[in-house]
Amino acid sequence: MQLLNLAIAMMLDFAAPILLASLGGVISESSGVVNIALEGIMRFSAFFGVWGSAVAKNQWVGLLWGIGIGIVVGAFHAYITVKWAGDQIVSGVAINVVSLGIITYFLELIFKTTGYSPSVPYFGSAANRISLTFLSKIPVLGAFSRLTIFVWLSLLLTGGLHFLLYHTVLGLRIRSVGENPTAAETLGVNVFKIKWFAVIMGSVFAAIGGAALSLGTMASFNNTGVAGGKGFIALAAMIFGKWTPFGAMLAAFLFASAQVLQFILQATARGIASQIPSGFYSALPYFLTIGALVGVVGKAVGPAADGIPYKKES
Amino acid sequence: MKKLLVLLLVVGLAVTVFAGCKTAPPVVTKIKVGLVTDVGGRGDRSFNDSALRGLETWAAKVEYVQGGGYSAITDAQYTASIPDDLKNMNITALNVEPIVLESKAKEDYIPNIQNLVEQQNCQLVIGVGFMLAGAIGESALKYPDTKFMLIDATPVDADGNTIDPANVVSYLFKENECGYLVGAIAGYVTNTNKVGYVGGMAIPPVLRYEAGYRAGVKTTNPTATIYGQYTNSFTDPSLGKTATDAQIGLGADVIFHAAGATGNGMFQAICEKGAPYWGIGVDVDMGLDPNLCPDRTLTSSIKHVDLATYDAIKSVVNNAFQSGAITLSLKDGGVGYAPDHVADVLTQDQITKIENLRTMIINGTITVPEDPKNVDSWTPPASF
Numbered sequence: 001m002q003l004l005n006l007a008i009a010m011m012l013d014f015a016a017p018i019l020l021a022s023l024g025g026v027i028s029e030s031s032g033v034v035n036i037a038l039e040g041i042m043r044f045s046a047f048f049g050v051w052g053s054a055v056a057k058n059q060w061v062g063l064l065w066g067i068g069i070g071i072v073v074g075a076f077h078a079y080i081t082v083k084w085a086g087d088q089i090v091s092g093v094a095i096n097v098v099s100l101g102i103i104t105y106f107l108e109l110i111f112k113t114t115g116y117s118p119s120v121p122y123f124g125s126a127a128n129r130i131s132l133t134f135l136s137k138i139p140v141l142g143a144f145s146r147l148t149i150f151v152w153l154s155l156l157l158t159g160g161l162h163f164l165l166y167h168t169v170l171g172l173r174i175r176s177v178g179e180n181p182t183a184a185e186t187l188g189v190n191v192f193k194i195k196w197f198a199v200i201m202g203s204v205f206a207a208i209g210g211a212a213l214s215l216g217t218m219a220s221f222n223n224t225g226v227a228g229g230k231g232f233i234a235l236a237a238m239i240f241g242k243w244t245p246f247g248a249m250l251a252a253f254l255f256a257s258a259q260v261l262q263f264i265l266q267a268t269a270r271g272i273a274s275q276i277p278s279g280f281y282s283a284l285p286y287f288l289t290i291g292a293l294v295g296v297v298g299k300a301v302g303p304a305a306d307g308i309p310y311k312k313e314s
Numbered sequence: 315m316k317k318l319l320v321l322l323l324v325v326g327l328a329v330t331v332f333a334g335c336k337t338a339p340p341v342v343t344k345i346k347v348g349l350v351t352d353v354g355g356r357g358d359r360s361f362n363d364s365a366l367r368g369l370e371t372w373a374a375k376v377e378y379v380q381g382g383g384y385s386a387i388t389d390a391q392y393t394a395s396i397p398d399d400l401k402n403m404n405i406t407a408l409n410v411e412p413i414v415l416e417s418k419a420k421e422d423y424i425p426n427i428q429n430l431v432e433q434q435n436c437q438l439v440i441g442v443g444f445m446l447a448g449a450i451g452e453s454a455l456k457y458p459d460t461k462f463m464l465i466d467a468t469p470v471d472a473d474g475n476t477i478d479p480a481n482v483v484s485y486l487f488k489e490n491e492c493g494y495l496v497g498a499i500a501g502y503v504t505n506t507n508k509v510g511y512v513g514g515m516a517i518p519p520v521l522r523y524e525a526g527y528r529a530g531v532k533t534t535n536p537t538a539t540i541y542g543q544y545t546n547s548f549t550d551p552s553l554g555k556t557a558t559d560a561q562i563g564l565g566a567d568v569i570f571h572a573a574g575a576t577g578n579g580m581f582q583a584i585c586e587k588g589a590p591y592w593g594i595g596v597d598v599d600m601g602l603d604p605n606l607c608p609d610r611t612l613t614s615s616i617k618h619v620d621l622a623t624y625d626a627i628k629s630v631v632n633n634a635f636q637s638g639a640i641t642l643s644l645k646d647g648g649v650g651y652a653p654d655h656v657a658d659v660l661t662q663d664q665i666t667k668i669e670n671l672r673t674m675i676i677n678g679t680i681t682v683p684e685d686p687k688n689v690d691s692w693t694p695p696a697s698f
Contacts, residue, residue, distance in 0.1 A: 006559065006562075116578065217579075218578070
């Protein structure tokens with residue numbers, strides 16, 4: 001039972017950054033703006049989070065710095081794609097590419113290295129985890145007894161985003177802008193404002209996900225491993241989850257479960273099973289994800305006006 | 315007004331161009347040594363940093379400063395940089411100028427080497443790591459007048475066939491021997507009778523570590539279970555952490571990694587759990603690194619990439635360069651294990667036995683397997 005609890009906790013830990021970034025994708029694309037810059041935004045905030053935490057010797061400051069850079073990058077993306085109706089893919093790719101170069105530069109400028117930053121205060125340390133000791137002996141629920149704040153945030157924000165999108169006026173407007181901006185405009189919705197809001201909110205979600213990578217799981221930033229494609233996995237989770245918050249959550253959980261499962265399977269492989277090449281285990285999460293996509297999920301249809309820049313007719 | 319400004323700028327440019335000529339330093343015949351890092355890059359706290367220490371700190375006696383320059387270091391810093399087990403290796407500063415290029419992707423290897431040979435006129439070009447075998451092999455054939463050093467692999471040509479050009483020296487290590495000793499230590503230390511192993515990619519040096527480690531555990535603790543796995547990444551600490559958490563969940567209490575930066579995640583996981591879990595570092599003495607987990611680092615399986623790099627540079631400086639493959643082992647001090655917390659945990663009797671095992675490997679009584687597949691059929695020594 002101890003192992004089950006641990007496996008669930010590991011799964012939640014692994015899923016949190018992906019889920020958070022995926023939620024960012026959901027809100028941004030609901031308003032019709034494709035955000036493939038999730039990966040780059042995660043990198044930015046992972047780095048700025050560590051920087052802030054190193055400067056202030058406090059992980060909360062790090063998180064705020066991470067969110068701050070998320071707002072800046074999100075505003076940039078919105079400026080290009082909403083204000084000037086630029087190509088959303090190009091802007092997203094640009095952010096991803098720029099994040100590679102500029103962070104290497106900052107890493108060298110601030111930490112005198114191009115590889116790995118020093119360790120900083122973080123949310124994963126024993127004292128900073130959210131301790132619910134009374135749960136620890138209960139099967140399954142025990143997994144929730146020592147989680148980081150990011151896991152809780154990812155779970156709460158999933159519910160929060162679902163409420164926002166489907167049970168508030170603002171959510172209805174966001175979705176209407178993503179489905180048919182012209183119709184929304186004629187009904188008096190300010191399409192641009194809504195898009196600005198959704199893109200920046202999406203970036204903030206992704207930024208929290210990025211901070212989860214460097215300040216939740218690890219206590220440092222490393223240039224080659226963060227985000228290591230998790231932004232793109234998040235994008236896949238969003239599509240897999242049919243552009244809904246809870247769908248994205250299930251997709252992130254499926255992927256993370258497969259990841260944890262492959263580690264446990266590989267470690268315990270005995271006899272003939274130990275002859276299976278390790279590449280098979282590493283590919284297992286992706287196989288399972290594709291399998292589920294083909295077999296269970298079926299056709300995923302995104303917002304109708306997703307990816308189409310909106311221009312006012314003058 | 316605008317024209318005047320342009321004129322001023324032109325004059326200014328011209329002046330600085332000539333000023334550059336005027337202040338050019340007198341020609342010093344420093345030997346230029348180029349180094350191409352693996353994708354891990356500078357600051358990986360492991361393999362690449364070790365090679366950089368051999369070149370920058372020991373051979374050139376300089377320290378890297380941010381932005382790409384170098385500053386001299388003091389004699390005290392120099393002495394402090396040499397670990398105890400290498401104090402008698404006669405390491406002194408050489409008349410060399412280091413030029414380091416970092417690789418951000420595998421596609422950077424060949425352009426970096428080309429740059430070092432053609433633009434920088436380096437006499438020796440060092441390729442750090444198994445992944446550069448092809449790049450160094452191809453470049454060695456293209457530039458026969460430049461000397462090359464390759465760490466952890468023998469050069470291969472474009473088709474992947476091993477070649478032996480007259481201008482390449484390869485340094486290999488018996489990772490299985492140092493892996494064996496840390497495995498033997500882990501076998502003694504475990505209380506749960508379960509130990510773990512986290513590998514990066516299944517390439518020969520890492521497989522040798524695994525084989526040695528498994529054989530070592532089998533020697534001192536034949537009944538112990540070994541959980542082993544490969545993350546297929548040298549660069550993603552979050553994978554290393556998940557792997558370690560899984561092994562701890564299965565009951566392992568001593569875990570060894572040979573996974574580069576992925577292994578930083580192992581130390582992260584060990585540090586969060588604290589006692590009674592122990593981590594074992596790789597390549598360099600990770601117990602000295604305050605950014606990892608010095609309190610719970612049992613020992614480190616060391617291979618002296620720094621010494622190999624230094625030796626190769628020295629051979630070029632002294633005109634004694636010889637091509638071919640050189641294998642460093644326990645015998646010549648090229649590999650070993652770090653003391654870290656060993657003396658706190660093992661009894662004196664156990665430490666003596668570990669040292670006996672070292673002696674038996676050096677004099678050939680024990681041959682440590684190089685392939686993990688051969689460990690099951692391998693018989694540990696009956697007495698030691």
